[in-house]
Amino acid sequence: MSRKTKIKILRIIIAIIAVTIIIGMLVYLIPVMKNLSTIEGQEAFKNKVNDSGFVGLLMLFGLQVAQIFLFILPGEPIEILAGMCYGGWGGLLFITISVAIITTGIFSLVRKLGRKFVYDFCDEEKVKKIENSKIFKNPKKVEWILIILFMIPGTPKDLLVYISGLLPIKPLRLILISTFARLPSVVSSTFAGNTLMKGDWKSSLVIYAITFLLVGVVVFIINKFDKSKTTEEALKSIQEDIK
DSSP: OOHHHHHHHHHHHHHHHHHHHHHHHHHHHHHHHTTTTSHHHHHHHHHHHHHHHHHHHHHHHHHHHHHHHSOOSOHHHHHHHHHHHHHHHHHHHHHHHHHHHHHHHHHHHHHHHOHHHHHHHSOHHHHHHHHTOHHHHOHHHHHHHHHHHHHSTTSOHHHHHHHHTTSSOOHHHHHHHHHHTTHHHHHHHHHHHHHHHTTOHHHHHHHHHHHHHHHHHHHHHHHHHOTTOHHHHHHHHHHHHTO
């Protein structure tokens, strides 16, 4: 059996486990989630989460691992669920710690096993295009570019974690960038989850709108003062290579 075949089988197995966990959590939580608009329903949800204890925490961490390690799931639903289960700040802390742990693991594997490991998990041609791009080869600019890319909603952050292991960046800096540059998106999702838990859908939408607006303003300002158009070029490169 070839290496790539083994990797594909591993991904399928982890995907099945992740889907099973999601279904299990839905079966476990949906009955009480139906009544989140009532005080009684909110109390029932909190009690359900508290009763699950460490097992519930592990299940959520397992979903986070599947989401980042295999990038088969969007991150926002997991972040919203974390906010619903543990509140805005608790969910934020959980996601931040999880991302730091998983990013460290992936980065270490890439540095130890090399390009072949990345090519097994990602599209080899797309990775090579990004890796060989002049923009991403510049040690002085690559960190700043990654900060922007991790901050912008919709960019392939989990793919970037893999590719970053091949770029000229120090491990600690990448882990800090990957963890904290995501905060605008994570904060909006966990606090939106917290307001959803209270049955307040309007506040959740407002939180998302404010977050996207702030990120948009920051990116606009950066592009305005970036005379070399490095950020704009990097975004175009990423968008073209993931199509």
